[in-house]
Amino acid sequence: MIFSTGPSFISLKVVIFLLELVFSLTVLLTLYVVYLRGAQTIYERKRKNEIAKWEPLLLDYINGSLKLSEVEREMRHADRDLLGEMLIEYSQDIRGQALERMIELWKQLRFDEYSFKKIKSRYSWYRAYGATLLGIMRDSSATPLLIELLKDKSPLVTFSAARALARIGIKKELGHIIGIVAKSKRWSEDQFAEIILDFGQDIAEDLVELCEDDNVPLNRLAFIIDVLGFMRFQPAYEALAKLAEKGEKETRIRAIKALGELSRPESSPLLLGLLGGESWEIRSQAAKALGKIGDDGAIPGLVKALDDRIWWVRYNAAVALTKIGEKGLSALWSVAENAESERARKVAQHVFEQRVSYAESHVI
Amino acid sequence: MKILVYTFNHFILFYFLVLNLTYIFLTLSAFVFIRRYIKLIKIVELRKIFQSTFFKPISVISPAFNEEETIAESVKSLLHLSYPEHEVIVVNDGSTDGTLSTLKERYRLNKAFRDFDSPLKTALVRAVYQSEEYPNLVVIDKENGGKADALNAGINISRYPLVCCVDADSLLDSEALMRVSRPFLEDSSTVAAGGVVRVANECVVRAGKVMEPRLPKNKWATFQIVEYLRAFLAGRISWAVFGGLLIVSGAFGLFKRQTVIECGGYRTNTVGEDMELIVRIHKIQRKKKRKYKIAFIPDPICWTEVPEDRRTLARQRARWQRGLMDSLLMNKEMLFNPRFGIIGLIVMPFFFVFEMFGPLIEFGGYIILTISAILHLINIDFVLLFFLVAVVLGTMHSISSMLLEEFSFYRFPGFRNLFKLIFYSILENFGYRQIMSWWRMRGILQYISGDRSWGKMARKGFTTKKT
Numbered sequence: 001m002i003f004s005t006g007p008s009f010i011s012l013k014v015v016i017f018l019l020e021l022v023f024s025l026t027v028l029l030t031l032y033v034v035y036l037r038g039a040q041t042i043y044e045r046k047r048k049n050e051i052a053k054w055e056p057l058l059l060d061y062i063n064g065s066l067k068l069s070e071v072e073r074e075m076r077h078a079d080r081d082l083l084g085e086m087l088i089e090y091s092q093d094i095r096g097q098a099l100e101r102m103i104e105l106w107k108q109l110r111f112d113e114y115s116f117k118k119i120k121s122r123y124s125w126y127r128a129y130g131a132t133l134l135g136i137m138r139d140s141s142a143t144p145l146l147i148e149l150l151k152d153k154s155p156l157v158t159f160s161a162a163r164a165l166a167r168i169g170i171k172k173e174l175g176h177i178i179g180i181v182a183k184s185k186r187w188s189e190d191q192f193a194e195i196i197l198d199f200g201q202d203i204a205e206d207l208v209e210l211c212e213d214d215n216v217p218l219n220r221l222a223f224i225i226d227v228l229g230f231m232r233f234q235p236a237y238e239a240l241a242k243l244a245e246k247g248e249k250e251t252r253i254r255a256i257k258a259l260g261e262l263s264r265p266e267s268s269p270l271l272l273g274l275l276g277g278e279s280w281e282i283r284s285q286a287a288k289a290l291g292k293i294g295d296d297g298a299i300p301g302l303v304k305a306l307d308d309r310i311w312w313v314r315y316n317a318a319v320a321l322t323k324i325g326e327k328g329l330s331a332l333w334s335v336a337e338n339a340e341s342e343r344a345r346k347v348a349q350h351v352f353e354q355r356v357s358y359a360e361s362h363v364i
Numbered sequence: 365m366k367i368l369v370y371t372f373n374h375f376i377l378f379y380f381l382v383l384n385l386t387y388i389f390l391t392l393s394a395f396v397f398i399r400r401y402i403k404l405i406k407i408v409e410l411r412k413i414f415q416s417t418f419f420k421p422i423s424v425i426s427p428a429f430n431e432e433e434t435i436a437e438s439v440k441s442l443l444h445l446s447y448p449e450h451e452v453i454v455v456n457d458g459s460t461d462g463t464l465s466t467l468k469e470r471y472r473l474n475k476a477f478r479d480f481d482s483p484l485k486t487a488l489v490r491a492v493y494q495s496e497e498y499p500n501l502v503v504i505d506k507e508n509g510g511k512a513d514a515l516n517a518g519i520n521i522s523r524y525p526l527v528c529c530v531d532a533d534s535l536l537d538s539e540a541l542m543r544v545s546r547p548f549l550e551d552s553s554t555v556a557a558g559g560v561v562r563v564a565n566e567c568v569v570r571a572g573k574v575m576e577p578r579l580p581k582n583k584w585a586t587f588q589i590v591e592y593l594r595a596f597l598a599g600r601i602s603w604a605v606f607g608g609l610l611i612v613s614g615a616f617g618l619f620k621r622q623t624v625i626e627c628g629g630y631r632t633n634t635v636g637e638d639m640e641l642i643v644r645i646h647k648i649q650r651k652k653k654r655k656y657k658i659a660f661i662p663d664p665i666c667w668t669e670v671p672e673d674r675r676t677l678a679r680q681r682a683r684w685q686r687g688l689m690d691s692l693l694m695n696k697e698m699l700f701n702p703r704f705g706i707i708g709l710i711v712m713p714f715f716f717v718f719e720m721f722g723p724l725i726e727f728g729g730y731i732i733l734t735i736s737a738i739l740h741l742i743n744i745d746f747v748l749l750f751f752l753v754a755v756v757l758g759t760m761h762s763i764s765s766m767l768l769e770e771f772s773f774y775r776f777p778g779f780r781n782l783f784k785l786i787f788y789s790i791l792e793n794f795g796y797r798q799i800m801s802w803w804r805m806r807g808i809l810q811y812i813s814g815d816r817s818w819g820k821m822a823r824k825g826f827t828t829k830k831t
Contacts, residue, residue: 311481350479
C-alpha cells in the first residue's frame with residue numbers, strides 16, 4: 001500500500017513508472033508551450049513588419065494611385081500567408097471599386113488558386129475556409145464548385161458555401177435551397193440567421209412560402225417571420241396575420257412584431273383584439289405594434305391597456321401612445337394627470353419622464 | 365486501527381486516480397472544444413446579425429458596495445462596451461463610502477421617476493437616478509441587502525430580455541457582450557452563458573479598458589492566475605460542453621431575464637448566490653422537462669481584482685467553500701436522482717465528493733499519515749513517490765491549461781511571463797495548494813457553525829496609465 005508496510009495491490013515499480021510517465025508528459029507539454037509561445041512571438045513580430053511594409057502600398061493601390069502591375073511586382077516576394085491574411089482583412093470592409101481592385105490583386109497574386117485548393121481538401125474546416133475566401137473575394141468562377149459544396153456532409157461547409165454564393169450574388173436561384181435548409185437542423189440558429197440576412201430581399205417570396213409550411217421547425221419559423229418584418233416585405237402581410245391570430249405563442253408574438261414593422265393600418269383591428277388576449281407577451285407585443293402603426297383608432301384600446309396587471313403591457317401601451325402623435329400624447333398626459341388607477345398613472349408619468357430626459361440628453 | 369489505515373489508504377488512492385483522470389478528461393475535452401470554437405468563429409462571424417435588429421439587447425447590472433476607488437472606471441468600461449444596444453444599471457447597495465456621490469458627480473445623475481415591476485422581492489429602493497450624459501445609465505440607490513439582493517433589484521428594473529450580472533470591480537473587454545451573447549443567438553434554448561475571468565492586478569487600465577495585461581509582482585495574485593486558468597479554461601468549458609456547468613461566475617454572466625425571474629432570482633441567504641442560481645436553474649428546467657442550455661465561452665474577457673494579502677484571500681476561499689456547500693445542499697434533491705440526468709448522476713456527485721468533501725479527505729489523509737507514522741505503518745518510499753506524483757500531476761494540469769491558453773486567446777505575451785507562470789505552476793504544489801485546502805477546510809467549519817458573513821476586501825484600484 002502507498003502509505004503502509006502491509007500488503008499492496010500497487011507496487012513501487014508501478015508508481016515509479018507512473019511518475020516517470022507523468023513527468024515526461026509534463027516536460028513535453030512545457031516544451032510545447034514554450035515552442036508555441038516562441039512561434040507566436042515570431043509570427044506577431046513578422047506580421048507587424050509585413051503590415052508596416054505592405055499596408056501603405058495596398059492603400060495606395062486601392063485608392064488608384066498605384067497600378068496593379070507595380071503592386072504585384074513588389075508583393076511577389078512577400079510572405080504569402082501573412083499577405084493573404086492582410087488582403088482578406090481589408091476586403092471585408094471595402095465595397096465598390098476598391099473591392100474590385102482588391103479582387104484583381106488577389107487573382108493576380110494567385111490567391112484564388114489557394115482558395116480552390118482549399119475547397120477540395122479532405123478536411124472540412126479547410127473546405128469551409130476556402131469557400132469563405134471565395135465568398136469574400138466574390139469569385140464567381142467558383143460558383144459551380146460552391147453549389148456542389150451545398151451538398152457537403154459538414155454543416156459548416158454548406159454554411160460557408162451558401163454564404164459565399166450570397167456574396168457572389170447567386171441568390172434567387174437558391175431560394176429553394178434555403179427552404180430545404182430551413183427544415184433541417186444542420187445549421188445552428190445563428191448560422192441560419194446570417195444566411196437569411198445575407199440573401200435578404202431576393203428570397204423573401206420563398207420565405208413567405210415557408211411561413212405556410214408546417215414542416216419548418218418553430219425556431220426557424222420564428223426567425224423567418226422576424227426577417228420578413230425587418231425587410232418590411234408587404235406581400236407577407238396575409239401570412240403574418242394568419243400566424244398572429246392563432247398557433248404557438250412564440251410564433252404569434254413574432255408575427256405580431258412583424259405586423260408592427262409592416263405598419264399597415266388594416267392590422268389595427270386584429271391587434272386591438274389581441275390587446276385583450278390571455279398571454280401578457282401577446283398583449284405587450286400587440287401594444288408595441290399598434291404604436292408602430294400609429295393609427296389614431298388604437299388610442300382607446302391602448303389607454304385601456306395602461307391599466308393592465310402586467311407592467312410590460314402597461315409600459316408598451318404608454319410608449320405606443322407617444323408614437324401616435326399629438327392625440328396619443330394628449331391621451332397619455334390625461335392618464336398621467338387624472339387616471340383613477342394608480343398603476344396607469346405611474347406608468348404614464350414614467351414614460352413622460354423618459355421622454356424628457358431623452359430629449360435633454362440629446363440637446364446636451 | 366490497521367484496518368482503518370489500510371482502508372483509508374485504498375480510498376485515497378482511488379480518490380486520487382478518479383480526480384486526476386477526471387481533470388485529464390476535462391482538459392482534453394476543453395482542448396477539442398476550444399480548437400473547434402476558434403475555427404468556428406473564424407468562419408461564422410455574425411456581422412449581419414449585429415448590424416440588424418436581431419441581436420438581443422442587454423441590461424448590464426453591476427451591484428456596488430463601498431466601491432469608491434474603482435466604481436468610476438468600472439462604469440466607464442460598461443458604458444463603452446461594444447454592443448448595438450445595452451443599458452447599464454448600477455445598484456448602490458447601501459454603501460457607506462462615497463460610491464454614490466462619485467457616481468453622481470462623474471455621471472451627472474438626476475433623480476428619475478421610474479415605474480417598474482418587482483417580481484423579485486428586495487430591500488427598499490430609496491431612489492432611482494438617471495444620467496444626463498448617458499441616457500442608458502441608471503443608478504439605483506437602495507438599502508443594504510447584500511449582493512444577491514442588489515442584483516435582484518437590478519433585474520426588477522431592467523427592461524431588456526438578457527441581463528448581464530457583473531461585479532462592480534470587474535472590467536469587461538470591449539467585445540465581451542458580443543461574444544457572450546453568441547450562445548443565445550446560436551441556440552434560443554440558451555438560458556445562461558459565462559465567460560473567462562482574468563486577473564487584473566497591476567494590469568494597465570485606460571478609459572476603463574485593460575490596455576496592457578501584466579503579471580502582478582504579488583505572489584498571491586500570481587498563484588491565482590494559474591488557478592484561474594485551470595478553473596476556467598480546463599474546468600468550466602468542459603463541464604459546459606457536457607451540459608454540466610454548475611457555475612457562471614458572479615463577476616461576469618449573461619442570463620435570460622425571464623428564466624432568472626421564473627427561478628425566483630438570486631437567493632439572498634447564501635454567499636454563493638452565483639453558483640446557487642445556476643444549480644437551481646438546472647433543477648427547475650429539468651423538473652419542467654424543458655430543453656435548455658448553459659453555455660461557456662472561452663474568449664470573452666472580464667478582468668477582476670483578486671486579493672493580494674493572505675487574510676483577504678483566506679476569507680474569500682472560505683466564503684467560496686461555504687457558497688459551494690450552500691449551493692449543493694440547498695439543491696441536494698438532485699443528488700443521484702436520475703430525473704436530473706447528468707447533473708444528478710455525475711456532476712452533483714462529483715462536486716459533493718471532490719469539491720465539497722475534498723478538503724476533509726485531504727486533511728483526513730494527513731491525519732492518517734501521521735497515525736501511520738506513529739504506528740510505524742508507513743512506507744516512506746511510497747509516501748515520497750506519491751507526493752512526487754501528486755506534485756507532477758498538479759503541475760501537468762496547470763501546464764495543460766497554459767497550453768489551452770496558447771491555443772486560444774493568450775493574454776500574457778512574452779517569454780518572461782510564460783516562464784514566471786510555469787514557475788508558479790510548480791511552486792503552487794509546495795504550500796499554496798495545501799493552504800488553499802486549509803482555508804477551504806475553515807470554510808467547512810464556518811458553515812457548520814453557521815457563519816454566513818462576506819468579509820471585507822481591501823481594494824487597490826486599477827493602475828491607470830497617465831497620458
